[in-house]
Amino acid sequence: MNVCVIGMGYIGLPTAVTLASSDIGVYGYDINEELINRILSGNTDIVEAGLEEKLKEALERGLLTAGTELRGDSEIYLLVVSTSLDRESNRLDLRALKAATGDLGKVLKKGDLVIVESTVIPGITEEVVKPILEEKSGLACCDDFYLAFCPERVLPGNLMKELINNDRIIGGTDRKAAEMARDFYSRYVRGKLHITDARTAEMAKLMENTYRAVNIALANEIAFIAEENGVNVYEAIRMANNHPRVNIHLPGPGVGGYCLTKDPWFLIQDFENSRIIKDALEINASMPEYVADMAERELHTAGKDISESRVCVLGLAYKGNVSDARESPGYEIFLKLRELGADTVIHDHLVGEYMDHTPVKDIYDAAKGADALVIATEHNLYKELDWKRIKSLMNTEPIVVDTKNIVPDSIPGFDVKKLGVGL
Numbered sequence: 001m002n003v004c005v006i007g008m009g010y011i012g013l014p015t016a017v018t019l020a021s022s023d024i025g026v027y028g029y030d031i032n033e034e035l036i037n038r039i040l041s042g043n044t045d046i047v048e049a050g051l052e053e054k055l056k057e058a059l060e061r062g063l064l065t066a067g068t069e070l071r072g073d074s075e076i077y078l079l080v081v082s083t084s085l086d087r088e089s090n091r092l093d094l095r096a097l098k099a100a101t102g103d104l105g106k107v108l109k110k111g112d113l114v115i116v117e118s119t120v121i122p123g124i125t126e127e128v129v130k131p132i133l134e135e136k137s138g139l140a141c142c143d144d145f146y147l148a149f150c151p152e153r154v155l156p157g158n159l160m161k162e163l164i165n166n167d168r169i170i171g172g173t174d175r176k177a178a179e180m181a182r183d184f185y186s187r188y189v190r191g192k193l194h195i196t197d198a199r200t201a202e203m204a205k206l207m208e209n210t211y212r213a214v215n216i217a218l219a220n221e222i223a224f225i226a227e228e229n230g231v232n233v234y235e236a237i238r239m240a241n242n243h244p245r246v247n248i249h250l251p252g253p254g255v256g257g258y259c260l261t262k263d264p265w266f267l268i269q270d271f272e273n274s275r276i277i278k279d280a281l282e283i284n285a286s287m288p289e290y291v292a293d294m295a296e297r298e299l300h301t302a303g304k305d306i307s308e309s310r311v312c313v314l315g316l317a318y319k320g321n322v323s324d325a326r327e328s329p330g331y332e333i334f335l336k337l338r339e340l341g342a343d344t345v346i347h348d349h350l351v352g353e354y355m356d357h358t359p360v361k362d363i364y365d366a367a368k369g370a371d372a373l374v375i376a377t378e379h380n381l382y383k384e385l386d387w388k389r390i391k392s393l394m395n396t397e398p399i400v401v402d403t404k405n406i407v408p409d410s411i412p413g414f415d416v417k418k419l420g421v422g423l
């Protein structure tokens, strides 16, 4: 079996490496030459346990090769290119998927199986990918080649394990395609493989991330209510979640990452009457401003004006212990604090650069001269800080605003304010 992974990014590279670790020959194709050269030299910016070692091993064993030319010598093609949100229209941007599909159509052969793993709205596999492949290849779907949709549902930070252990939904454009895809995934996936049609699988993927985004919005609103009622929201959620049918998520500084910020928009892009999902997206989008205002209030209580204060945001990555900063709430908080007039700095030891901004790498350098720290990401590093040392570097009456509930409720010498914790 020889597989071609088209799009070697956050999902494509770990997928290719996982396939090679299962003794499947893989060719990784991407239009980004710099990325391909980095991969071929055995390096990656993606922070995932085991990824880099397995990449080096796959290259050494000759099971993984990569390039910027799409070759036609595989039997299975996985489309894992970006499917971004057009921020102007809040609609799915299909340019990358259409371009990659067009290139694939030119090399497609009889008997090949194409699996779309990129997140799309219902109908894209059958109404966009299929006709492009047929037109470019001159072959007929379901007779000459086979087409399925199988969404990726991994959790960044635990990707290498979840790629293997998670259940997969396989949506075939016909039964044979679904069965071929199931045979392929059964080579390396230990989770269950659930077969359905492509349109249902496309919709289910969007529903999963929408459920999570709406649940986070619910937790955020509950956090506001807890603050007003003198309740600790984390304790209240822990209690409520003892109920066998309740699973309230945690509040936070806003939803970041590539998927939860766009997939709910994809789900409602042609449904004008959305109420719950739209409101949830608005609540989540308002959180960075809410957190910046919290910092301003706490500084004011300490007798300081935000426009004369230095605030250090801890965490540019959108979630703990990963290097991915896409749609980073920490960055949004950083911008809001600047708008409020604060002298602002942002720390992250895992993120290289984001939006032309390079975070300070050393936590103690970042904290120097600050009046407030705002924790925006649950990096393990922030759970193990030397608070005595931090205090000695900061200004008098230092403040900690914790949006992730990761520092102690009280720290000697600091005024600690936690999101969702009322007095």
Ligand SMILES: NC(=O)c1ccc[n+]([C@@H]2O[C@H](COP(=O)([O-])OP(=O)(O)OC[C@H]3O[C@@H](n4cnc5c(N)ncnc54)[C@H](O)[C@@H]3O)[C@@H](O)[C@H]2O)c1
Pocket (backbone or CB within 6 Å): 006, 007, 008, 009, 010, 011, 012, 029, 030, 031, 032, 035, 080, 081, 082, 083, 096, 097, 099, 100, 117, 118, 119, 120, 152, 153, 154, 155, 156, 258, 259
């Ligand atoms: N990142 C996640 O946690 C996650 C989780 C589940 C699903 N997904 C979905 O997986 C897909 C890929 O996401 P990602 O995070 O890996 O994105 P990414 O941006 O990290 O990677 C996509 C890669 O596709 C390449 N590419 C773009 N156009 C191309 C073309 N025409 N031909 C070849 N390569 C091309 C890009 O250069 C990039 O390297 C998206 O649809 C995303 O929604 C992502």
